[in-house]
Amino acid sequence: MRILILGGDGYLGWPTAMRFSQQGHEVTVVDNFSRRRWHLAQSTDSLTPILPLEDRIEAWEEVSGKRVEARIGSIEDAEFLDEVVAETLPETIIHYGEQPSAPYSMRSRQAAVETQQTNVIGTLNLLFSMQSYVPDAHLIKLGTMGEYGTPNIDIEEGYIEIEHNGRKDTLPFPKLPGSLYHCSKVHDSTNIHFATRIWGLRATDLNQGVVYGIETDETALDPRLATRFDYDETFGTVLNRFCVQAVVGHPLTVYGGGGQTRGYLNIRDTLRCVELATLNPADRGEFRVFNQFTEQFTVSELADLVAEAAGRVGFDVTIESFPNPRVELEQHYYNASNQKLLDLGLEPHYLGEELVHSMLKEIDRYRERVIFRAITPKTKWNPGELEGGALSVARET
Amino acid sequence: MRILILGGDGYLGWPTAMRFSQQGHEVTVVDNFSRRRWHLAQSTDSLTPILPLEDRIEAWEEVSGKRVEARIGSIEDAEFLDEVVAETLPETIIHYGEQPSAPYSMRSRQAAVETQQTNVIGTLNLLFSMQSYVPDAHLIKLGTMGEYGTPNIDIEEGYIEIEHNGRKDTLPFPKLPGSLYHCSKVHDSTNIHFATRIWGLRATDLNQGVVYGIETDETALDPRLATRFDYDETFGTVLNRFCVQAVVGHPLTVYGGGGQTRGYLNIRDTLRCVELATLNPADRGEFRVFNQFTEQFTVSELADLVAEAAGRVGFDVTIESFPNPRVELEQHYYNASNQKLLDLGLEPHYLGEELVHSMLKEIDRYRERVIFRAITPKTKWNPGELEGGALSVARET
Numbered sequence: 001m002r003i004l005i006l007g008g009d010g011y012l013g014w015p016t017a018m019r020f021s022q023q024g025h026e027v028t029v030v031d032n033f034s035r036r037r038w039h040l041a042q043s044t045d046s047l048t049p050i051l052p053l054e055d056r057i058e059a060w061e062e063v064s065g066k067r068v069e070a071r072i073g074s075i076e077d078a079e080f081l082d083e084v085v086a087e088t089l090p091e092t093i094i095h096y097g098e099q100p101s102a103p104y105s106m107r108s109r110q111a112a113v114e115t116q117q118t119n120v121i122g123t124l125n126l127l128f129s130m131q132s133y134v135p136d137a138h139l140i141k142l143g144t145m146g147e148y149g150t151p152n153i154d155i156e157e158g159y160i161e162i163e164h165n166g167r168k169d170t171l172p173f174p175k176l177p178g179s180l181y182h183c184s185k186v187h188d189s190t191n192i193h194f195a196t197r198i199w200g201l202r203a204t205d206l207n208q209g210v211v212y213g214i215e216t217d218e219t220a221l222d223p224r225l226a227t228r229f230d231y232d233e234t235f236g237t238v239l240n241r242f243c244v245q246a247v248v249g250h251p252l253t254v255y256g257g258g259g260q261t262r263g264y265l266n267i268r269d270t271l272r273c274v275e276l277a278t279l280n281p282a283d284r285g286e287f288r289v290f291n292q293f294t295e296q297f298t299v300s301e302l303a304d305l306v307a308e309a310a311g312r313v314g315f316d317v318t319i320e321s322f323p324n325p326r327v328e329l330e331q332h333y334y335n336a337s338n339q340k341l342l343d344l345g346l347e348p349h350y351l352g353e354e355l356v357h358s359m360l361k362e363i364d365r366y367r368e369r370v371i372f373r374a375i376t377p378k379t380k381w382n383p384g385e386l387e388g389g390a391l392s393v394a395r396e397t
Numbered sequence: 398m399r400i401l402i403l404g405g406d407g408y409l410g411w412p413t414a415m416r417f418s419q420q421g422h423e424v425t426v427v428d429n430f431s432r433r434r435w436h437l438a439q440s441t442d443s444l445t446p447i448l449p450l451e452d453r454i455e456a457w458e459e460v461s462g463k464r465v466e467a468r469i470g471s472i473e474d475a476e477f478l479d480e481v482v483a484e485t486l487p488e489t490i491i492h493y494g495e496q497p498s499a500p501y502s503m504r505s506r507q508a509a510v511e512t513q514q515t516n517v518i519g520t521l522n523l524l525f526s527m528q529s530y531v532p533d534a535h536l537i538k539l540g541t542m543g544e545y546g547t548p549n550i551d552i553e554e555g556y557i558e559i560e561h562n563g564r565k566d567t568l569p570f571p572k573l574p575g576s577l578y579h580c581s582k583v584h585d586s587t588n589i590h591f592a593t594r595i596w597g598l599r600a601t602d603l604n605q606g607v608v609y610g611i612e613t614d615e616t617a618l619d620p621r622l623a624t625r626f627d628y629d630e631t632f633g634t635v636l637n638r639f640c641v642q643a644v645v646g647h648p649l650t651v652y653g654g655g656g657q658t659r660g661y662l663n664i665r666d667t668l669r670c671v672e673l674a675t676l677n678p679a680d681r682g683e684f685r686v687f688n689q690f691t692e693q694f695t696v697s698e699l700a701d702l703v704a705e706a707a708g709r710v711g712f713d714v715t716i717e718s719f720p721n722p723r724v725e726l727e728q729h730y731y732n733a734s735n736q737k738l739l740d741l742g743l744e745p746h747y748l749g750e751e752l753v754h755s756m757l758k759e760i761d762r763y764r765e766r767v768i769f770r771a772i773t774p775k776t777k778w779n780p781g782e783l784e785g786g787a788l789s790v791a792r793e794t
Contacts, residue, residue: 078506109475109525113518120517120584121510124577128506152566153559162550162559162571167730169549174559174568175587176594180521183591187517187584190572194580197573198724199779327595333564381595 003278004090005029006075006097006126008068009036009053012142012211012270013096014227018218019271020278021066028069028088029053030081030097034118035228035235038104044235044374046228047244047366048214059224075122078129085129092278093130095141097122098184102146103234103325103379105181112180119184120191127195138281139192139203140274145263145293145336147186147207149176150329155336158205158289173289178328179381189289196287203286204277209263209293211270212239213355214362227267229363232374239264239302239351241375243359246310246317248370253377256324258300261334263293266349276344291338294348309356327381399423400675401485403472403523404493405465406450407432409539409608409667411624413491415615416668417675418463425485426450427478427494429471431515432625432632435501441632441771443625444641444763445611456621472519475526482526489675490527492538494519495581499543500631500722500776502578509577516581517588524592535678536589536600537671542660542690542733544583544604546573547726552733555602555686570686575725576778586686593684600683601674606660606690608667609636610752611759624664626760629771636661636699636748638772640756643707643714645767650774653721655697658731660690663746673741688735691745706753724778 003020007013008029021027031053039045051059057068069088073080075097085093098119099105105115123141130137148155151174161170172193177183195201219225230236231244242252265273273292282288297305300319307317324330342348349355400417404410405426418424428450436442448456454465466485470477472494482490495516496502502512520538527534545552548571558567569590574580592598616622627633628641639649662670670689679685694702704714721727739745746752 078510109522112525113475113521116517116521116588117514120513124510124513125506128509151568153561153564153568156561160559160561160571162557164550164553164557167550171548171550171571171573174557174571176568177587177591180588180591183584183587186587187580190574190580190583190587191513191577194574194577382597 001092002026002088002090004084004088004093006093006095007031009033010096011228011230012267014056015216015219015267016094016271016274017068018060018225019216019275021060021068022064022218028071030071030073030075030084032072032074034099042234044232044371045369047231047363047369048226048229050226050228051224056225059222063222063225075125076118078125081125081129082132086133089134090137092138092140094274095123095126095139099181101234102179102181103377105179105184106381107379115181116184116187120187123188124191127191127201130201131195131199135199135201136284139201140277141188141192141203141205143189143205143207144182144185145207145209145291146182147175147177147189148173148336149178150332150334151176152333155291157291157337157340178326193287196285200285202282202284203288204282205287205289206273206277206292207289208270209265210237210239211265211267212237213267214359216268216271233377233379238299239306242303242306243356244363244370245375246306246315247360247363247367249316250372250375251318251320252303252306253322253375254299254303254319255322255326255377257330258303258321259298259331260328261296261298261332263291263296263336263338264351265292265294266351266355268349269294269346272346273341276341276346280344290340291336292341293338295351296334296336305351306356309353310360312353313357313360315360322377325377325380398489399485399487401481401487401490402426402493403490404428404495406430407493408625408627409664410493411453412613412616412664413668413671414465415457415622416613416672418457418465419461419615425466425468427468427470427472427481429469431496439631441629441768442766444628444760444766445623445626447623447625448621453622456619460619460622472522473515475522478522478526479529483530486531487534489535489537491671492520492523492536496578498631499576499578502576502581503778504776512578513581513584517584520585521588524588524598527598528592528596532596532598536598537674538585538589538600538602540586540602540604541579541582542604542606542688543579544572544574544586545570545733546575547729547731548573549730552688554688554734554737575723590684593682597682599679599681600685601679602684602686603670603674603689604686605667606662607634607636608662608664609634610664611756613665613668630774630776635696639700639703640753641760641767642772643703643712644757644760644764646713647769647772648715648717649700649703650719650772651696651700651716652719652723652774654727655700655718656695656728657725658693658695658729660688660693660733660735661748662689662691663748663752665746666691666743669743670738673738673743677741687737688733689738690735692748693731693733702748703753706750707757709750710754710757712757719774722774722777
């Protein structure tokens with residue numbers, strides 16, 4: 001199959017490229033290196049040393065005997081994107097090519113505008129390229145569970161049947177995104193859903209939980225194939241950050257009460273989910289939504305798990321509550337469905353001490369590279385006067 | 398009260414500016430003349446001759462003795478907008494400053510990107526300016542009933558209480574926008590709702606139906622105070638277009654079956670609704686949604702009404718069904734609530750023959766200015782192979 005991977009130099013994009021290449025697909029990756037540039041701009045870096053894209057690709061060819069193609073450019077550039085799509089004629093497009101950080105989007109007006117510009121206009125451009133050149137291709141777009149927020153009802157997969165005044169319809173599940181990044185993902189969903197309804201494109205939205213893990217079958221083949229691993233307050237997700245903190249003796253930074261519940265999954269399961277979506281494409285005109293996570297945890301549960309697992313192998317770990325820089329509920333109902341990927345055959349790698357131990361071991365190899373300055377949160381959701389109080393007011397509507 | 402009107406040179410913006418000025422408020426209008434430029438680009442024009450903004454403002458001062466201030470620039474320009482907001486310190490901001498045409502947004506990729514860029518980034522910039530300089534100000538944003546689409550259940554005003562698996566929550570009403578313009582308005586709603594929840598801003602979203610009419614109390618005072626009146630396929634709304642067609646002897650252009658039902662209101666009621674929202678501001682942290690229309694009609698009902706009323710005063714009118722350029726349901730359930738503005742005191746001007754007669758009379762004064770080329774639809778929603786068939790597929794999800 002011809003597969004185009006947007007954001008193919010990233011944490012998930014690069015392992016995804018190797019996975020499909022390994023299986024014999026024709027893989028082209030697109031990237032404009034924005035993640036590497038954002039790190040440069042804030043003087044941070046991946047914990048794992050990662051090679052330049054061309055060197056990674058050469059190493060992969062050496063190890064696997066298989067070639068991944070690369071096209072360098074921005075998907076906001078319509079001419080570039082048209083050219084790539086017209087020349088590679090992908091049957092599946094896997095779209096990781098977005099600004100993926102909530103704290104980044106809340107850092108400043110400039111960063112917020114950049115996030116919505118990059119994500120919304122990039123994806124809109126992509127929909128037009130698909131309509132023009134590959135209207136039958138299957139778009140797999142990485143979404144986020146954060147689109148839903150924390151409603152007081154069970155979260156379904158993309159749609160909900162609503163009975164109202166004696167009539168019924170199945171409609172998009174209401175969204176309460178928790179950052180301007182999350183808003184941009186809701187915008188994407190709205191635009192993609194439109195393109196499926198009006199142009200008959202086929203799309204799968206993978207509303208992903210928080211990903212953790214450092215290794216996949218392919219990255220483990222050779223140190224030169226490592227994927228990036230972020231632990232900084234901007235691009236690091238919570239479990240990855242906790243593991244780094246445990247290794248370097250920094251207190252685990254729980255934001256506020258720690259009761260925030262979210263869905264989580266192993267990076268290995270991300271790859272499998274994308275694979276399952278690829279093998280079972282959406283129909284023409286269908287906007288299919290899968291909730292992509294395997295387990296739910298509170299932040300405190302994760303901190304306890306890491307502290308205990310790390311203690312067992314000799315790390316001295318403390319947990320510290322930091323003032324929550326975000327505006328979010330710290331105690332709330334949360335119950336989200338994740339049945340559809342299980343139905344397609346997903347066999348989850350559940351989180352346990354063994355996984356934490358293997359992450360700690362890998363992180364320990366690179367402990368000299370940890371930049372302490374990058375660990376604690378600086379970006380506040382609400383720099384203004386109503387700090388902390390806004391959310392509860394708003395939920396009264 | 399200090400009132401800032403974004404898009405204050407437009408069809409609704411200019412009469413709104415005069416109305417508030419008449420009542421003694423300090424009014425500043427912001428415009429970048431994009432509507433005038435879009436007309437230039439397509440060689441069309443307002444039916445009514447309209448003066449340059451500075452001349453309108455002078456005429457208004459001559460007629461009323463009151464001064465409206467103008468600031469020329471784009472709200473996508475953060476520096477410009479900050480300056481305007483910081484210097485005028487508005488208590489109410491009325492936001493008409495968007496690309497408002499669904500057909501325009503569906504014309505090409507470039508126009509779609511421009512629409513989402515203008516609307517989403519402009520409004521996002523505005524939210525940041527408010528947060529920085531006037532966090533207590535009240536944002537009144539003109540939305541559209543088109544955000545909801547045509548669901549098979551009653552449409553509520555912004556939110557719906559959902560009972561699901563034994564739990565309840567009141568959540569944003571699900572959206573099924575029917576063009577990339579309508580998508581951009583959904584994006585705006587999502588961003589504004591976020592800013593009220595997280596920053597505690599106050600906002601009212603006026604989900605407006607289709608506006609008709611040519612005259613308000615203030616435009617009637619002097620021909621130099623006329624507001625623009627569009628009848629072309631891009632910027633003309635359906636009833637206004639039908640009236641022009643009736644006057645010039647063009648068949649009334651009903652798209653497809655004509656069973657499309659929407660909410661409508663008189664331009665005089667638009668002004669009154671905006672006034673009611675201004676006088677009764679949203680609370681801090683509140684994102685309040687009003688459905689702003691007074692009556693529901695099918696397109697065929699409107700065509701029949703115009704044909705009959707026009708016939709009665711001597712125009713010879715025919716109705717012709719054109720192939721529908723849009724992808725939309727032509728027969729569907731539609732029942733939307735509009736109670737909240739009535740509760741605040743709105744007394745609707747209902748549509749009747751008298752109103753149609755007065756529009757026909759006004760249009761007849763300018764019949765020599767009608768550009769025939771601009772009347773019939775050219776912009777197709779789905780230029781591709783699945784023409785017309787995409788929507789029904791998508792509704793199966």
